[in-house]
Amino acid sequence: MLTPRQMSRLLIVASKDRMGTVVNELYRRHLFHIEDFVDQANPEYDGFKIGTPLAGATEAATDLVNVRAIENTFSIDSEAFVAKARPAQTAMQARIESDLPAITSEVEALTGRRARLETGVKENEQKIAEITPFASVPVDLDLYSGYFRFVVFAGYVARDVTIAVPNEKFYTKGKNQNFIVVVTPGEHRSEVERVLQEASYQAVTIPAESGTPQSRIDYYSGQISTAKKEIEEIQAKIDGIKQKHAEFLVACEEVLKCRVEQTEAPLRFATTHETFVAEGWVPTESVADVTQALEKATGGKIFVKELSVDYEHDSVPVEYDNPSFAKPAQMLMDVYSRPKYTELDPTLMVSIIFPLFFGLILGDVGYGLLLLGMCLVLRKYITGEEGTLLIKVLRNASISSIFFGLLYSECLGFALPWSPIMFSRHLKIGAHTVGHGPQIPELMILAIWIGLLHITLGRVLGMANHARQDHGSHRTKAILANAGWIFVMWGILLVIWSMVQMPYMPDFTTLPKLVLTLNLASIIGAVMLVAGVLFIARESALEIVELPTIISHVLSYARIVAVGLSSVAIAMVVNFIAIGMLIEPQLESITIVGVLFIIMGVVVFLIGHALNLALGILGGGLHSIRLHYVEFFTKFYKGGGKKYSPFGLKRRFTED
Amino acid sequence: MAAEIVAAAITDVELMKASQIGMKALGAGMAVGLTGIASGIAEMAIGSAAVGATAENKDVFGLVLLLTVIPETIVIFGLVVALLLIF
Incomplete structure (x- = not known):
């Protein structure tokens, strides 16, 4: 309880052709923390080489990349996904071979078509943008080009121009820019250019189109809307596939991840020509189980030995060993540092003392209930492992606040119908002071x-x-x-x-x-x-x-009192402003202005208490944990232990 | 004549008492205010370093949040002194 779980060092040796079986068995047990083999780091392993992946590693890795790409297209988050059923691993393997290629090609075809359509839409929009300036000129687009003797200028100018040489000109005044088209015989080209330059002329490309500008714009707009409709249809199809296959895909990902991890495990082993050696850690109580399981799986053709442990030099992985009520506090420990294997694990003490401190600081029935409600609501939305633990820590802390709130006789800064059982924290704020004020020295x-x-x-x-x-x-x-x-x-x-x-x-x-x-x-x-x-x-x-x-x-440790009192003071001030100053005087004779004041009072009450609750959680939580980290842990605790992460996977979407 | 002197003396004593309470309140206010400023100055450097560290590596958020509140001890002591002054 006060020490991490006891670990034993195991040495596993077998012939290479048993490697697959051994890896599979270890993966299924989810107990063996592999100590990675590092080439040439250990003289005992002279002549050993890092192993090569098992057969099928590349295929599994490619499939995994494909599945993840599809999940990405569908925006499926496997971390947050909740599956209804958990198919068996063997059934999944058959389905991966039969269904996955079909789904992959279908999705690829759809996304490819969608990408092409989207490019088409962009191109057509570009064309419309090019034609639009010409829409105001009542000339067909094919009349702008194909001359030997004439030059056509089209572009934006700052102002209208008068050209002395023979020409034909069309000028439209726009909101921001003025559009001009000038046609002139080839010999006057330089003269026209000069005049236009003076009016800061910017040429536009003449679109290679035929027909009236408006008809071309309508044509392209039609194309765009057809393409957009098709994109929508494709999206609907993709959504349909997502609905149908989402569960299959997350299960696929899990199965493939397992396969990749298993086939790549030999990269962490030491091997010779014919054998392989794996070293790692297993909780001492499971050593017999693991050994037996391995012997059974290989038909006894394996050598498993428990090695002696040198606690000074071996970095033993650390797994907490706490009763279930203390587990949430492990999160608070990991934020600081996991205990070393040889160290005492103070999680149990933190799990008891942290809520007590929090309760002593916040100590208010109203805030405690609000926080408890918040935890219960958030529990549905937060699914991550650390998040869940944090919610549990807060839940315990809120229960403790309710308990101390009853002792302090406080609820949202008001006094409860009894006088404080513990020392009073009621400050003399506002007209409704009861009792003899706060007992600060006590x-x-x-x-x-x-x-x-x-x-x-x-x-x-x-x-x-x-x-x-x-x-x-x-x-x-x-x-x-x-x-x-x-x-x-x-x-x-x-x-x-x-x-x-x-x-x-x-x-x-x-x-x-x-x-x-x-x-x-x-x-x-x-x-x-x-x-x-x-x-x-x-x-x-x-x-x-x-x-x-x-x-x-x-x-x-005086902060336990000081932070708590400041939160009581804020609560009482909020109550005094909202009720004593804004609401109560208006209740004597209700007028229209009075109603406004009452509404203002309610707003002040709500905002004030919301703010104070936030401050209370932050203050209560941070100061309690700080008292642990700075004042408590510096006396005995170093930390720096390695996390125990056994080879294997906690299956969420499939069954073994 | 004597009554007037006594009355004046009483007013003086009352004035003294009142101003003593005021001085206490002033002292308490200064204790919290000045230590608050000191905490703020101390947290300024830590806070900016903490934000930088979190931007580099999100895992250290818990730890740096804690480091940031360490100088809060100064203002807590100020608050304690103020509370003891007033009550």
Whole structure:
């Protein structure tokens, strides 16, 4: 529970002709974490070579690319796809051979036709754009070209021009540009060009068409609309195929992915001429199962051996081993870093303490219920693995907020009908203040207590981690240094307690004085402090500069109160503005302006609380997790473990 | 004459008390405000680096979000001081 799942290192040796069977069996079991063979990295494997893919690897890979291309055309997202039925793998293999080529060619034909039509539409649109300027000139398009003696100018000009040489001219004034057509005998060409240049002439290409411009435009528009209709028909056909085959396609993808992974597995093995060697990790409780399964599959013609593990140097893959209620917190752990194999896994503690902190901070029945509702709604839309875990973390946190809301007697900033069971956080805002106001000092002491216990727990875990991981004199020193930190912290506390009286803390001020002004508690405290500092200095003298962090880390837990109070304050201010200032005064005598004020009050209420809820989730979540990552984990946790990813696939669309 | 002096003295004492409450509120406000500015300055650099890092690699989002809120401790301490001042 507090350690990762126990792993064993397995060595599998068999002849090459059994490779397919072995790979298939390992893939089906989904337990073997392959340790990739690296050529020439290990002297023990001198003479071994990386294996070659099994037969059918290329075909499977090509098919997979095809299927993914089709899925892309259909915009099917296999991650988010929910299948109704799960066909068997064997049935799928037959269908891949019979149906997949047909579907591929059908889809390819359709998409090819669609692409051609789309290009046609673009070309026709281009032609229409070319003809459009000529539509205003009442001349057939074939009259613009084919002359020996005449030159035709067509283009845009800034203004109308007067040409001194013989010519025929047609000018249309447009909104942005003016279109001009000039026909002149060949000998006056340069003169006309000069005049046009002065009017900043821009030539346009004369379309190679015949007939009136308008008739040509109509013709091409007709072509475009026919093509568009056909594109729509093709799209409908593609949608039909999508409806019909989507499930088959995602199943195909899965089967082919399995096949590709299996056929390419030998690339991760070491091989000789006749044999292959696979090394990897299996959870210790499954070693017997895997061994038996492999022996059965190969008819006993295989050598499987559990190797000894060198925990210092081998990078053992890490798989969490937590009770189901603690599983969501694994996501919070992975954000920081997965624990190393030899380390204690604090997931269980995070899964309990994180919701408690969140509840202590947010602590409001109304916000808790809203957050819970939000989680329940979002659960339907978020399907990814991490997303689901996050939703579960938030759900636990919201339940805790409701619980603490009942204790604090808070609901959307209002007081519930009973007075707070725990310390009051009701601020004196607005006219409706009840009770005796917030008990800030008590809440602060509570936060300090939480901090002291949390940090002490962290240090104790630090001692345990060093005891597990280190050897020799370093081990003793490291354990003592962690104990030293605990001594210093509690020593300081003893000294403070013997000098100052504080609520909810032991009071040692009344103890009889032994030496000068020191009583028993302060002497014990001072001794602990000095001893602690010595223990810390023995491990590393530099650590002494870190001593003030003891105080700052404990005080950091005051955020549990401070962030919580700020959220209460915002809620109460929103209520005061919305109800006390806007709605209530209008309710005495309702007027038209009054109704507007009431609507405004409701809007302020809704927006204010939505904003405060968002801040509450962000503040409550981030500060709680920060207290874990910064104040708690720095005492004992390193992380950096390798994720256990067994060879195989969690099938979602097919059955084995 | 004596009554007037006493009355003036009482007003002075009341004025003093009132201004002390005001000073407390002012102190509390400054404690939160100045530490807020300090947190903002500290988060400025981290935040921009965090956005850059996230643009490069989306996986670090969780971690950098956390790093960004680390200087918030400063304003939390300010808030604690302010709360202790007022209550």
